[in-house]
Amino acid sequence: MDARSTDDEQPSKKRRARPAFDEPAITVEDARPPASSPQGGGRRGRRSAPPIDEPATEITAIVEGPVHPRYAVSLDEDRIDPDVQKVVRRLVRHGYEAYLVGGCVRDLLLGGKPKDFDVATSARPEQVRELFRNSRVIGRRFRLVHVLFHGGKVIEVATFRRNPNDEVEEGDGTAASLRALGSSAEGGRSGTADPAQLLIRSDNVFGEAHEDASRRDFTINALFYDVEAGQILDWVGGLADIEKRVVNTIGEPHVRFREDPVRILRALKFAGRLDLGIQPEAYDAIVECRGALELAARPRVAEEVLKLLRSGGARRTMFLAWETGVLDVLLPELSALLYDSFQSSSPSSSGERFFRLLEFIDRRTVELGPRDDTVLWTLLLLEPLKEATEGARDRSVAAIEFLDPLLERLAIPRRFADGMRRILAVLPRILSGRAGRFARTELFDLALEVAEADLYARGMSLEPIRALRSTARPAEPSRSTNTGGRGHRPSMHARPRPTPRH
Numbered sequence: 001m002d003a004r005s006t007d008d009e010q011p012s013k014k015r016r017a018r019p020a021f022d023e024p025a026i027t028v029e030d031a032r033p034p035a036s037s038p039q040g041g042g043r044r045g046r047r048s049a050p051p052i053d054e055p056a057t058e059i060t061a062i063v064e065g066p067v068h069p070r071y072a073v074s075l076d077e078d079r080i081d082p083d084v085q086k087v088v089r090r091l092v093r094h095g096y097e098a099y100l101v102g103g104c105v106r107d108l109l110l111g112g113k114p115k116d117f118d119v120a121t122s123a124r125p126e127q128v129r130e131l132f133r134n135s136r137v138i139g140r141r142f143r144l145v146h147v148l149f150h151g152g153k154v155i156e157v158a159t160f161r162r163n164p165n166d167e168v169e170e171g172d173g174t175a176a177s178l179r180a181l182g183s184s185a186e187g188g189r190s191g192t193a194d195p196a197q198l199l200i201r202s203d204n205v206f207g208e209a210h211e212d213a214s215r216r217d218f219t220i221n222a223l224f225y226d227v228e229a230g231q232i233l234d235w236v237g238g239l240a241d242i243e244k245r246v247v248n249t250i251g252e253p254h255v256r257f258r259e260d261p262v263r264i265l266r267a268l269k270f271a272g273r274l275d276l277g278i279q280p281e282a283y284d285a286i287v288e289c290r291g292a293l294e295l296a297a298r299p300r301v302a303e304e305v306l307k308l309l310r311s312g313g314a315r316r317t318m319f320l321a322w323e324t325g326v327l328d329v330l331l332p333e334l335s336a337l338l339y340d341s342f343q344s345s346s347p348s349s350s351g352e353r354f355f356r357l358l359e360f361i362d363r364r365t366v367e368l369g370p371r372d373d374t375v376l377w378t379l380l381l382l383e384p385l386k387e388a389t390e391g392a393r394d395r396s397v398a399a400i401e402f403l404d405p406l407l408e409r410l411a412i413p414r415r416f417a418d419g420m421r422r423i424l425a426v427l428p429r430i431l432s433g434r435a436g437r438f439a440r441t442e443l444f445d446l447a448l449e450v451a452e453a454d455l456y457a458r459g460m461s462l463e464p465i466r467a468l469r470s471t472a473r474p475a476e477p478s479r480s481t482n483t484g485g486r487g488h489r490p491s492m493h494a495r496p497r498p499t500p501r502h
C-alpha cells in the first residue's frame, strides 16, 4: 500500500478527524486580517477543515487597523491558570502592557488545554523583576523573567522583541516590518541570495507589542490575549487562520523559513499535532527550503525532532516530513527505507511498521504523557536499525556503525546512543520472553516499551511483555518512563542493582 495515496495520510491536503482537541472553541465571524496585513484580502488559504460548526465563543471586531486590531472573545477562563492571570494583572496595574501570548492563546482558541502559559510585556526584565519578589532573570543573550510559584510552577515573562532583520519602521505599525519581510522574498525564493545571510543569529532587540507579534513564526502563534478586556490582539490574520485551521507563516514563507529553518519542523509539528492544514505557499516553501535545515544548529534540530515525537501527533508529523521531503534532509536513511518499502507490494513492509511504531508512541503519549527520549530515538530508528544490523555477526557493533554518523549529524547525546545500542542488543531475548539479569538494569522498562511497540507494529499480542513485566517485578505497578521530555532518567527499582552488563 502506498501510504501517500491513502486519505488519512494526506494531512496537508485533506480534512481528517480532529483527535487533538475534543470540542470546537470558537467561531470567527468578524475576524479578518487587518488591512495592512500582507495576507489581507486575496490570500488563498488551503481550507483543510470545514468551518467550525458548534460555536463556543463569539468573536467581534472591536477596532480594525494596524495599531490595535482587537477582537472580543469569551474564552473559558477556567482553562487559564489563575497564577498567570495574577502576573498579567499585576503588570497592567503598574502601567505596563501585558498579554498572554503564543501557544497558550492558540490552544485556548482551538479548544485545548494549554500546557504552559507565556506572558509578553512592555516592562523591561528589571522592571518585571521588581514587581515579583519570587522571580529571577534568566538568559544571557535575551533576558527573560521567570516568576516562580508553589510546586515548581514557572511563568515566563518576556519583554516585547522585534525581528532584528526587519527594517526600521516608518510609522505605520506592522506594515513596515511585514513589508520588510516581503521585500527580501525574491532572493529567498529564487535562491540567488545567500540563504545563510537570512539566518537570524541574534534575537534580542526590544520592540513594541505589534513588532513582537510580527517576529513570531506562524500567524496562529502570534495572537495576544488581553486578559482584563477579554480581547484578542491580532496584527497578522491569526484568528482567520485558527478558524480555517491552517498553519501559515507571518510574512513571506521562504524568507521566514530561511531565516530560521527550524520553523520548517515547527510547521510540520503544529500541523501534525493539532491536525491543521498548511497554507499552500507555506507548504511549497517548506519543500523548496528544506535543504536550509542543514544550516540550523544541530541541537535545536534534534530537540525539535524530540518535541514532535513527544507531541502525540508523531505519526502525522513524520508522514508530513516524508511527504515534503524534509525527512530526506533530516534522516535520509529513514526516508530511503520508506521509499523502498512503499514501492514493494509486501503486505507488512518496514514502512508500514514504522508508521505503526509512531502510532504506538502517540497512543501511549495520550494515555501516559510524553515517552522517554531514549525510547523515542530508538523507535524512530528501529526499522532502519534492524535493517542495518540484520544478519550481522555482532548486532551491537553493526548498530554502532549505523548510529555513529547519525548521532554526529543530529548531535544526539551519546547517552541515548548507548541506551539504544543496549536495548537493541537485548530486544530478541525480551521478545522471546526472557529478561535475565537485564531485568535489573535501569534500561529494563525502556526496553520493554520498545519491545511492546515492536510487537504492536507487527500486529502481534503484547501479552508476553506484560507477563515479563509482572514476573520480573511483581511488586511494582507499571509506570510511565516519562522524563518530562528531558532525556533519560534511570528508573527507580525496589531492589538494589548490580552494574548493568548490556
Ligand code: ATP
Residues within 6 Å of the ligand: 101, 102, 103, 104, 115, 118, 215, 216, 217, 218, 221, 222, 260, 262, 263
Ligand atoms: P508548544 O505548545 O509546543 O509549546 P508554542 O507555540 O508555545 O507551542 P514554543 O516553542 O513554546 O511554542 O514557543 C513559544 C512562542 O514563541 C511560539 O508560539 C511563537 O510565537 C514563538 N516562537 C517559538 N519559536 C519560534 C521561532 N523559531 N521563530 C519565531 N517565533 C518563535
Ligand code: MG
Residues within 6 Å of the ligand: 102, 103, 104, 116
Ligand atoms: Mg510553549
